[in-house]
Amino acid sequence: MTIITTIQKETILIVDDEEPVRRPLRKLLAKNGYSCLEADSASAALQRLSDTPIDLTILDIMMPQKSGIELLPEIKEQYPDTAIVMATAVVEPDIIIECMKNGAMDYIRKPFKLDTVVGNLETVLRKRQLSQTLKIFQESLKGKVAEQAAEMRQLFFGAIESLICALEAKDKYTAGHSRRVGDFTIAIARLMDIPVVELEDIRCGALLHDVGKIAINPDIQNKPGKLTEEEYKYIMTHVQIGANIVKSIANEKIVDIIRYHHTRFDGACKDQTLCGTHIPLCARIVTLADAFDAMTSERSYRKSLALEEAISEVKRCAGTQFDPAIVEVFLKIPSNDILTIMKTS
Numbered sequence: 001m002t003i004i005t006t007i008q009k010e011t012i013l014i015v016d017d018e019e020p021v022r023r024p025l026r027k028l029l030a031k032n033g034y035s036c037l038e039a040d041s042a043s044a045a046l047q048r049l050s051d052t053p054i055d056l057t058i059l060d061i062m063m064p065q066k067s068g069i070e071l072l073p074e075i076k077e078q079y080p081d082t083a084i085v086m087a088t089a090v091v092e093p094d095i096i097i098e099c100m101k102n103g104a105m106d107y108i109r110k111p112f113k114l115d116t117v118v119g120n121l122e123t124v125l126r127k128r129q130l131s132q133t134l135k136i137f138q139e140s141l142k143g144k145v146a147e148q149a150a151e152m153r154q155l156f157f158g159a160i161e162s163l164i165c166a167l168e169a170k171d172k173y174t175a176g177h178s179r180r181v182g183d184f185t186i187a188i189a190r191l192m193d194i195p196v197v198e199l200e201d202i203r204c205g206a207l208l209h210d211v212g213k214i215a216i217n218p219d220i221q222n223k224p225g226k227l228t229e230e231e232y233k234y235i236m237t238h239v240q241i242g243a244n245i246v247k248s249i250a251n252e253k254i255v256d257i258i259r260y261h262h263t264r265f266d267g268a269c270k271d272q273t274l275c276g277t278h279i280p281l282c283a284r285i286v287t288l289a290d291a292f293d294a295m296t297s298e299r300s301y302r303k304s305l306a307l308e309e310a311i312s313e314v315k316r317c318a319g320t321q322f323d324p325a326i327v328e329v330f331l332k333i334p335s336n337d338i339l340t341i342m343k344t345s
């Protein structure tokens with residue numbers, strides 16, 4: 001017995017070129033609470049689908065002009081959320097299999113058995129509902145995971161930045177170094193028209209460039225006088241240590257900045273694996289920003305250079321320590337901006 005209900009349920013589109021086939025089915029579905037639309041051809045079906053959200057489409061296989069088999073992939077591509085049930089007078093397994101492969105969820109025989117067709121369609125609609133709920137759940141889960149990962153990343157970087165700044169603040173020679181390197185780096189990157197979306201990573205890499213120094217003995221790092229070759233090599237391990245610290249949570253750009261910020265453009269250091277423009281661009285920018293800040297800051301083993309002297313040194317090292325193209329950009333930063341960054345502590 002057919003259950004009659006007044007609750008408005010899903011919308012069903014009946015696509016069939018024969019009006020005597022559509023009419024009784026429409027009547028039956030309407031009695032069962034479904035909202036029904038009809039289309040007598042493939043083009044009319046596409047028009048209905050574009051006008052109204054359709055939950056289920058009953059698609060006649062044999063239609064003049066364009067068959068249901070041809071129309072099926074078009075509907076699936078344009079309206080993937082509509083469930084499709086093929087309607088056919090003759091059950092040919094190959095055709096049914098092809099329709100299922102192309103996205104049909106079921107098929108019903110013509111002439112329709114009115115006592116069972118509603119049950120068949122109801123099953124298809126519940127399957128569709130389940131898969132849509134699952135899709136929404138998966139999407140929201142994906143969003144939440146991404147949101148939490150971004151939050152964790154921010155917290156991690158924030159904690160490292162605080163640690164670096166705290167360590168630097170304890171040492172009069174390095175106080176504010178990472179922040180100033182971050183500011184010089186951004187000043188250069190902006191003049192190079194680096195996309196705004198990339199600036200955050202570049203700034204982060206610049207702030208964290210010396211994170212590996214956490215593991216370096218401060219007595220050796222701040223040793224007055226010239227370092228021995230061994231001591232220099234030991235201090236330089238901070239680039240690899242730093243890259244290892246952040247690599248599980250930072251992206252490649254940030255890790256590259258940390259790993260290559262002491263890599264010379266001319267490849268003169270015998271241990272370096274990259275040189276010239278093979279060194280990642282963001283690392284080449286930080287190399288200059290880092291060295292410039294070091295020059296203009298006092299160190300345990302030497303006095304700071306004045307602005308003009310430091311600029312001459314940067315020019316002298318273009319093509320050797322630094323990428324000459326980046327030196328050229330750096331020289332375009334207004335002196336007042338450089339002086340403001342130099343005062344940051």
Ligand SMILES: [Fe+2]
Nearest residue numbers: 209210261262
């Ligand atoms: Fe460094």
